[in-house]
Amino acid sequence: MRILINCSNLVVGGGIQVATSVITELIKNDKHFFSVVLSQEVSKQIDTKLFPSNFKFYNLETSPAGLLSRKSLCNKLDQIEEEQRIHFVLTIFGPSYWKPKNAKHLCGFALPWMIYPHSVAFQKLNFNEKIKTKLRNWYKLYHFKKESDYFWCETEIVRERMIKHLGLSNIYVIGNTVSHHFTEFENKSDLNLANDFFKILTVSAYYTHKNLEIIKGIVPFISASKWKIKFYLTLPASTFSKLFNTSDELKYVENLGVISNKDCPKYYNSVNAVFAPTLLECFSANYVEAMSTDNPIIASDFDFSRSICEDAAVYFNAEEPKDAYEKILSIVNDRDKQQRMVIRGRELLRKQKSSEQRANELIHICEANYKN
Numbered sequence: 001m002r003i004l005i006n007c008s009n010l011v012v013g014g015g016i017q018v019a020t021s022v023i024t025e026l027i028k029n030d031k032h033f034f035s036v037v038l039s040q041e042v043s044k045q046i047d048t049k050l051f052p053s054n055f056k057f058y059n060l061e062t063s064p065a066g067l068l069s070r071k072s073l074c075n076k077l078d079q080i081e082e083e084q085r086i087h088f089v090l091t092i093f094g095p096s097y098w099k100p101k102n103a104k105h106l107c108g109f110a111l112p113w114m115i116y117p118h119s120v121a122f123q124k125l126n127f128n129e130k131i132k133t134k135l136r137n138w139y140k141l142y143h144f145k146k147e148s149d150y151f152w153c154e155t156e157i158v159r160e161r162m163i164k165h166l167g168l169s170n171i172y173v174i175g176n177t178v179s180h181h182f183t184e185f186e187n188k189s190d191l192n193l194a195n196d197f198f199k200i201l202t203v204s205a206y207y208t209h210k211n212l213e214i215i216k217g218i219v220p221f222i223s224a225s226k227w228k229i230k231f232y233l234t235l236p237a238s239t240f241s242k243l244f245n246t247s248d249e250l251k252y253v254e255n256l257g258v259i260s261n262k263d264c265p266k267y268y269n270s271v272n273a274v275f276a277p278t279l280l281e282c283f284s285a286n287y288v289e290a291m292s293t294d295n296p297i298i299a300s301d302f303d304f305s306r307s308i309c310e311d312a313a314v315y316f317n318a319e320e321p322k323d324a325y326e327k328i329l330s331i332v333n334d335r336d337k338q339q340r341m342v343i344r345g346r347e348l349l350r351k352q353k354s355s356e357q358r359a360n361e362l363i364h365i366c367e368a369n370y371k372n
Helices: 014-028 067-083 120-124 127-147 156-166 214-223 237-243 247-252 261-268 285-292 303-312 321-332 335-351 355-371
Strands: 002-007 033-038 055-059 088-091 104-108 150-153 171-173 198-202 229-233 253-255 273-276 297-300 313-316
Touching: 002 014, 002 067, 014 261, 014 285, 014 355, 033 067, 088 355, 104 127, 104 355, 150 156, 150 355, 156 171, 156 303, 214 229, 214 247, 214 321, 229 247, 247 253, 261 285, 273 285, 273 321, 285 297, 285 303, 285 335, 297 303, 297 321, 303 313, 303 335, 313 321, 321 335
Parallel strands: 002 033, 002 088, 033 055, 088 104, 104 150, 150 171, 198 229, 198 273, 229 253, 273 297, 297 313
Antiparallel strands: none
């Protein structure tokens, strides 16, 4: 079978990590021929020289999401499909903004704005942003329906919401998991983080729905207390400096800069807990990455977080910095509670598929539907 793995539209976010993991795990698969189309950002994470002869890679300099470049890029994808006689296309996450001419198409879905129409995240948008978001959601849904034969998502809750709010069908659920960078990691960290602080890590790019501003609201509570608590973020320097610039903020919040997927484990292994304040997710790898590195999780209280973390996390009202601070203290003050959460996290993680199993299951879906 000849499969095209399409990552042409992945520019930022967790989709890059998933794409890197899936492609890397398929290096062991010698049953099929893979044509792999990489965006510039995914290309930075893949060493193509390590792959066997049943892989052929293509690099696209821009995403087909852009209107100006879409026609030429879609023509390029059409050409690859024809030249490589592709049977099935797997787009890691869509919309792809490209429809295969002959091959069947399995497209990943990970756009929470589309399936949580009543989220508090919308309250953070001004009127124009709300209109743009609704129009963008309509536009993306049009492309999903037009270009895809089958869909895959990462939780049952997302599948139910895709059916209810988007009217989609033919949806498979394949859970997210930690990448091989975590399972193969040997803890030889030489990071010099503040040893006398309770260290809290938030691995996230900056988006409105990530709710990172709540940390600004937590800082005054830390400053007024005796507790030595410090947040570590992973933002571009310019973004961080716009968000955090007072003396107290710079005392209790430190920026690590943007970190690569392969470097993530050493940072998780250098802190005491993981803070996930997001307002919207389909699936956040932060949860399972925290579990795999024995970190308690402090999470915003929504169905998507509870469905994954269960009792391996403490949950806070995502609109209340004081509540978040109090939930942080409930962990700092209670080592037995920390340990119970870590043990529960390990139990939940064992129920998750491995990154190899996820990659193989995606290929099995292609195989089954190609035969049909």
